[in-house]
Amino acid sequence: MGSITSTTTGAVSVELFELSFDLVADLNDLQAADFVLAKLTFDAIGAGMSSLTFLNVVLGDANGDPLTADLGTGGVTVESAASAAVPEPSSIILVALGLLMLAWSRGRWFQCDG
Numbered sequence: 001m002g003s004i005t006s007t008t009t010g011a012v013s014v015e016l017f018e019l020s021f022d023l024v025a026d027l028n029d030l031q032a033a034d035f036v037l038a039k040l041t042f043d044a045i046g047a048g049m050s051s052l053t054f055l056n057v058v059l060g061d062a063n064g065d066p067l068t069a070d071l072g073t074g075g076v077t078v079e080s081a082a083s084a085a086v087p088e089p090s091s092i093i094l095v096a097l098g099l100l101m102l103a104w105s106r107g108r109w110f111q112c113d114g
Helices: 024-030 091-113
Strands: 003-009 014-020 048-053 073-078
Touching: none
Parallel strands: none
Antiparallel strands: 003 014, 048 073
């Protein structure tokens, strides 16, 4: 029959909502014993740790009866990835390359006039 799904994200919160209009028997047939309710992905701005807390969690079964879930609290740890660092060329190499390009272009300019 269908469902209504809503996801709202903010700077410090995520709100998930889903309401199904399927029949109870269909929902019971389709539901697996274990499932992932949501998967969160973070864009980190730097290495560090932060707490992660679940608040106002309301779950219900196909009949609308409340369900309990052990969500607990956790944390998010962002580690710096040294292997992902892009090496920067040294300044002297960039200056030398620039001077070579300048000399080459001036040499070609003089050849065109002569």
